[in-house]
Structures are given as C-alpha cells and as structure tokens.
Amino acid sequence: MKKIIVSVFLALAYMTSPAIAQEFTEKYRPQFHFTPKANWMNDPNGMVYHNGIYHLFYQYYPNDKIWGPMHWGHTTSKDLVSWTEQPIALYPDTLGYIFSGSAVVDKNNTAGFGKDALVAIFTHHDPVQEKQKTGKHETQSIAYSLDDGKTWTKYKGNPVLQNPGISDFRDPKVRWFEPQKKWMMTLATKDRITFYSSPDLKSWTRESDFGANEGGHGGVWECPDLFPIRHEGKDVWVLIVNINPGGPNKGSAGQYFLGDFDGKTFTPNSKETKWLDFGTDNYAAVTFANTGDRNILMGWMSNWQYANQVPTDPWRSANTIARDLGLKTVGKEIYLTSFPVKELDGLNGSGFSQKNVKVKNQLDLTGRANNKTGLFRLDFNAKNTADFAIVLANESGNELTVGYDKATNQFYIDRSKSGKIDFEKGFGEKHIAPRFATGTTIPLTLIADVASVELFADNGLTVMTDIFFPETPMSKLYIKSASGITVENLKYTVVKPSVR
Structure with a gap:
C-alpha cells in the first residue's frame, strides 16, 4: 500500500479577527500575500x-x-x-x-x-x-x-x-x-x-x-x-x-x-x-x-x-508567497522544485492533533478548533493513494476543490464552482497537472489565502497556483475520498495573521 503525506496550510476567512488591521476589511484582501494598498x-x-x-x-x-x-x-x-x-x-x-x-x-x-x-x-x-x-x-x-x-x-x-x-x-x-x-x-x-x-x-x-x-x-x-x-x-x-x-x-x-x-x-x-x-x-x-x-x-x-x-x-x-527553489532527479530527468519558505512557519500558533482517522466519503474539519482568524495549517499522512480531494466551501454553495486523480496520475484545482467567475469566460475551469515523482509517497502542501490557493505536490515537483473569488468566506473544510483512506497523525495548527 502506498503512503501519502499531506500538509495543508490554509487561510479560509475574511478578516474576522479584531487583531487584523482595518485596511484588510476589503473583500478578497489577502492576509499573508503582499498587495498594494x-x-x-x-x-x-x-x-x-x-x-x-x-x-x-x-x-x-x-x-x-x-x-x-x-x-x-x-x-x-x-x-x-x-x-x-x-x-x-x-x-x-x-x-x-x-x-x-x-x-x-x-x-x-x-x-x-x-x-x-x-x-x-x-x-x-x-x-x-x-x-x-x-x-x-x-x-x-x-x-x-x-x-x-x-x-x-x-x-x-x-x-x-x-x-x-x-x-x-x-x-x-x-x-x-x-x-x-x-x-x-x-x-x-x-x-x-x-x-x-x-x-x-x-x-x-x-x-x-x-x-x-x-x-x-x-x-x-x-x-x-x-x-x-x-x-x-x-x-x-x-x-x-x-x-x-x-x-x-x-x-x-x-x-x-x-x-x-x-x-x-x-x-x-x-x-x-x-x-x-x-x-x-x-x-x-x-x-x-x-x-x-x-x-x-x-x-x-x-x-x-x-x-x-x-x-x-x-x-x-x-x-x-516566497518559495525556496531546489533540484531533484527523477529517472533521467532533473526537475526544478519550489516549496514555501521556512519563514512562513513563524505564523504558526496553537492547535490539536489526532491519530489514525478513517476518511470514508467525507471528513468534516470545520469547527474543530476555536480559530477566530480562520488561518490554520493541517498536516496528515494517508496510507493509500486512492483518489482524494480537499474541498474549501461556504454557506453560499461555492466550492474550490484541490485533489489527486489516481487513474490519470494528475493533480488538479477546480474553480468552476468557486464563486464569482463571470468576469472572464475562461476563468471558471478545472486545471490539471502531471505527477512527476515515482516514489511510494505523495507529499502535498496547500496554501490558501482569502482568494488564492498554492499547491506544492511531491515536495514541489508539481506546483499549481490559482486565484478565486467566493461570494462569502470559505469557512468550511472537508477531506473527501470515495474509496476511503486512513489518515495518520492529523495535526491542526492555528496560523497567526501576518503583521502588515
């Protein structure tokens, strides 16, 4: 049985903390990416x-x-x-x-x-x-x-x-x-x-x-x-x-x-x-x-x-976000890798952890921690490489899905139901990316701000970055797998907002 290591670093709410400066009350304003005022x-x-x-x-x-x-x-x-x-x-x-x-x-x-x-x-x-x-x-x-x-x-x-x-x-x-x-x-x-x-x-x-x-x-x-x-x-x-x-x-x-x-x-x-x-x-x-x-x-x-x-x-x-670059040889090819800089760890706060969590159909992670800011990091190890998806959702029915398709050996981000997409005819689509690694593990890191996701698969061998514009905050988080996976060492970490 193959093993999947997944690390998810998410910020899912729009400026709900009184500690966040007033300048970030605008809809879609990122919490830890640079934007001009x-x-x-x-x-x-x-x-x-x-x-x-x-x-x-x-x-x-x-x-x-x-x-x-x-x-x-x-x-x-x-x-x-x-x-x-x-x-x-x-x-x-x-x-x-x-x-x-x-x-x-x-x-x-x-x-x-x-x-x-x-x-x-x-x-x-x-x-x-x-x-x-x-x-x-x-x-x-x-x-x-x-x-x-x-x-x-x-x-x-x-x-x-x-x-x-x-x-x-x-x-x-x-x-x-x-x-x-x-x-x-x-x-x-x-x-x-x-x-x-x-x-x-x-x-x-x-x-x-x-x-x-x-x-x-x-x-x-x-x-x-x-x-x-x-x-x-x-x-x-x-x-x-x-x-x-x-x-x-x-x-x-x-x-x-x-x-x-x-x-x-x-x-x-x-x-x-x-x-x-x-x-x-x-x-x-x-x-x-x-x-x-x-x-x-x-x-x-x-x-x-x-x-x-x-x-x-x-x-x-x-x-x-800033990314550290490296190189990795896969077969006869060398590939560039990119991964979130270690400085982002300075935003880590409190959290919780669990072991051996069974995911069959859907695991709801919404509301598992008292996190007023909506910023958190989720790490877990899954024991098999069945199809899985990480779903960001809200009360308005918007969904952004990030996942892995075993049959095609591809990662994907689907923003077709992610919220406001009518400003450009090609915006609301599903994007795919190949998997280059051949090992028995799939490390995966996902960083999501108010209106963006950045996916780093296989320690940065495959990278995807997409923006999106939900009607209301993406306050819900699910892990889905129809065939089922076992999640080991699930760790939830509250992430403090960056000081601007």
Missing part, C-alpha cells in the same frame, strides 16, 4: 536582499486599478512574510515608462556609484516610438541608490543598452558572473533570450542567443532569470522564461530550462519543456538577488487573460 500591480521587479532587508519592487500604476503608465512600486520585509509598503521608487520620464527589470548590490563599485550601491537595471518603454512602430521603443537603463533603496537616482547616460530593432526587448535580469569577473544580463528578446555582459553595468556586449528552437512559443517571451543551483556535486544552471500566452492551462505561465552556462552560451541538458507552475496565476516569477546559496522565487499572482477584470477593489493583484 490601492491601484494596479503586476510583475515583481528588482527583488534584492540588502543589509537584512528584502526589497520587492513591482510594476505599478498609482492612478487606477487597471494597467497604465508603469512605475516601480516598492515594499520591504525582514522575513518574506510581513511587508511594509514604501514610496514609489521609479517614475516614468522622457525616455518612457519604467518596465520590468532587476536590482543588484554592486559590492565592488564596478559602476562607480559607490561601494555596495544598489543598482536597478530596467526597461524604458517609449509609448511614442511604440505608436510610430520604429521597433526600437524599448531600451535598457539603470538607476542607483546609496541609502538602502530609500531614494533612487537615474544614470545620466541612460539608456545603457540601445535596441537593435526588436519590438519586444525587455526585462533585464542581471547577476555577477564570478569566474569571468563580469555582469551578465539575461534579456527577453521577443521569442528568445539574448545574453549580454558588462564590466561596469554601463557598457554591454552581446554574447549569444538561446531559445529560437527550444521551449514553448505560444506567446512572447518575458521576465527571464538565470542562476546556478548545486545538485549532485555540480552546478546546474536554471534559465526561467515567462511566456504570455502559451501556458499549460492557458494564458500566462513560466517555463524553465536546465543546463550549463559558460559566461557566453547557455546549453540545455534536455529538450523537454518544463513548467514552473501548472496553475494559471503565477507569472513573471523571478528570484531575489544577493541571497547567497539560497534561491528565493516570487511571482505575480494573476494572468493576463483576466488581470484587468478581477473583482477586487481598491487594488488589483497580489504576489505569490
């Missing part, structure tokens, strides 16, 4: 760790809750859980809007702005040239901060990288390449990636292209990332490429490639197209800079199919 947000940008602070910048339009002229919004955290919104970091200027990019710590003062200066590398998007269809409306520029990201000065020599005539020429992700003492830029160039190098973040040389004949090409390539992970005694380079549209369950998604990088050329080790997330709501996902051996990823928790129409007010969009 008001107006539009999309791609995470410039994520960097510096002097004990995680800086998260993001595409932001401060004048409306739909996409508009892009700025860099800014928020900070000491623990990747509690975020403090800061003043806008970068505003549009005569060179254009401030599109996506990255930030680095210039430890060796290669740019001459100062030792340990924070340097942002971003795309200037000129809407005038875009209308003129010159093909050169996107260029790369830099800005620097000498006060830990509080204020920013744009470089007078911008742009530092001119456009050779590629209509989509954007989203620079920069990292230091120590073996050759140079900066590497991974840039999205329409339907492929172009690598550039620089000694000083100001002058850039084209090195190579990748991707003309690799990966998914259902849409434009965007928001790339490149970094190594130590695996089985050697460095494996991970190249993340976000794509819109063309995801495995339609719309926006992130794909990745594994291989070697020599400072000039990326060489993949497999022809298989792999996906960061099989849900529909993790886009533009990239990693924090300056975190040592740790690779921490965050994405934009939405999809361009409906991002401008989701029924939230006065803000739109949230970020995913």
Whole structure:
C-alpha cells in the first residue's frame, strides 16, 4: 500500500479577527500575500536582499486599478512574510515608462556609484516610438541608490543598452558572473533570450542567443532569470522564461530550462519543456538577488487573460508567497522544485492533533478548533493513494476543490464552482497537472489565502497556483475520498495573521 503525506496550510476567512488591521476589511484582501494598498500591480521587479532587508519592487500604476503608465512600486520585509509598503521608487520620464527589470548590490563599485550601491537595471518603454512602430521603443537603463533603496537616482547616460530593432526587448535580469569577473544580463528578446555582459553595468556586449528552437512559443517571451543551483556535486544552471500566452492551462505561465552556462552560451541538458507552475496565476516569477546559496522565487499572482477584470477593489493583484527553489532527479530527468519558505512557519500558533482517522466519503474539519482568524495549517499522512480531494466551501454553495486523480496520475484545482467567475469566460475551469515523482509517497502542501490557493505536490515537483473569488468566506473544510483512506497523525495548527 502506498503512503501519502499531506500538509495543508490554509487561510479560509475574511478578516474576522479584531487583531487584523482595518485596511484588510476589503473583500478578497489577502492576509499573508503582499498587495498594494490601492491601484494596479503586476510583475515583481528588482527583488534584492540588502543589509537584512528584502526589497520587492513591482510594476505599478498609482492612478487606477487597471494597467497604465508603469512605475516601480516598492515594499520591504525582514522575513518574506510581513511587508511594509514604501514610496514609489521609479517614475516614468522622457525616455518612457519604467518596465520590468532587476536590482543588484554592486559590492565592488564596478559602476562607480559607490561601494555596495544598489543598482536597478530596467526597461524604458517609449509609448511614442511604440505608436510610430520604429521597433526600437524599448531600451535598457539603470538607476542607483546609496541609502538602502530609500531614494533612487537615474544614470545620466541612460539608456545603457540601445535596441537593435526588436519590438519586444525587455526585462533585464542581471547577476555577477564570478569566474569571468563580469555582469551578465539575461534579456527577453521577443521569442528568445539574448545574453549580454558588462564590466561596469554601463557598457554591454552581446554574447549569444538561446531559445529560437527550444521551449514553448505560444506567446512572447518575458521576465527571464538565470542562476546556478548545486545538485549532485555540480552546478546546474536554471534559465526561467515567462511566456504570455502559451501556458499549460492557458494564458500566462513560466517555463524553465536546465543546463550549463559558460559566461557566453547557455546549453540545455534536455529538450523537454518544463513548467514552473501548472496553475494559471503565477507569472513573471523571478528570484531575489544577493541571497547567497539560497534561491528565493516570487511571482505575480494573476494572468493576463483576466488581470484587468478581477473583482477586487481598491487594488488589483497580489504576489505569490516566497518559495525556496531546489533540484531533484527523477529517472533521467532533473526537475526544478519550489516549496514555501521556512519563514512562513513563524505564523504558526496553537492547535490539536489526532491519530489514525478513517476518511470514508467525507471528513468534516470545520469547527474543530476555536480559530477566530480562520488561518490554520493541517498536516496528515494517508496510507493509500486512492483518489482524494480537499474541498474549501461556504454557506453560499461555492466550492474550490484541490485533489489527486489516481487513474490519470494528475493533480488538479477546480474553480468552476468557486464563486464569482463571470468576469472572464475562461476563468471558471478545472486545471490539471502531471505527477512527476515515482516514489511510494505523495507529499502535498496547500496554501490558501482569502482568494488564492498554492499547491506544492511531491515536495514541489508539481506546483499549481490559482486565484478565486467566493461570494462569502470559505469557512468550511472537508477531506473527501470515495474509496476511503486512513489518515495518520492529523495535526491542526492555528496560523497567526501576518503583521502588515
């Protein structure tokens, strides 16, 4: 008999605790995911760790809750859980809007702005040239901060990288390449990636292209990332490429490639197209800079199919939780794994546990603990791999179902009955994801906030992220299995709301 280990980390109620700040009384406002207080947000940008602070910048339009002229919004955290919104970091200027990019710590003062200066590398998007269809409306520029990201000065020599005539020429992700003492830029160039190098973040040389004949090409390539992970005694380079549209369950998604990088050329080790997330709501996902051996990823928790129409007010969009990345070999293939960061454990509170619980048809976990906040964590081990489902429900008849189908060997999230779905014709669907692991256990972690679920199966080999909008709070929780499973070591933990 196979064994299933399931860990569920859920937040099911809308702001029912007096301890939660008044700003979170809006319907669908997340309790432990970052959201701006008001107006539009999309791609995470410039994520960097510096002097004990995680800086998260993001595409932001401060004048409306739909996409508009892009700025860099800014928020900070000491623990990747509690975020403090800061003043806008970068505003549009005569060179254009401030599109996506990255930030680095210039430890060796290669740019001459100062030792340990924070340097942002971003795309200037000129809407005038875009209308003129010159093909050169996107260029790369830099800005620097000498006060830990509080204020920013744009470089007078911008742009530092001119456009050779590629209509989509954007989203620079920069990292230091120590073996050759140079900066590497991974840039999205329409339907492929172009690598550039620089000694000083100001002058850039084209090195190579990748991707003309690799990966998914259902849409434009965007928001790339490149970094190594130590695996089985050697460095494996991970190249993340976000794509819109063309995801495995339609719309926006992130794909990745594994291989070697020599400072000039990326060489993949497999022809298989792999996906960061099989849900529909993790886009533009990239990693924090300056975190040592740790690779921490965050994405934009939405999809361009409906991002401008989701029924939230006065803000739109949230970020995913932070995720630690790793690698795992399955057969002859290596896969990227992602799993919730350990810092989330700091929200754990009281709870209860039970052993050897029989689940036949349905186990009702509603009301088992006195939890006024509605945040909790549920862990259990099930002894057999029969079909099972975790159901979030409410008094309005809404249901969101997350489960495993043994016959197809697939995980799924079904939001077809999850509440408000009429704002976009393709929103209320069932999404599926393959199982890659071949072992006798199925570890499964589910994190659910007021209006989102994030599924991590097989310790992060299969990941799904979906948002949803119930009519009333999802205050009910069930585990279902028609054929029956035995649940060992069931543990319920109250999770404290994050301090905002």
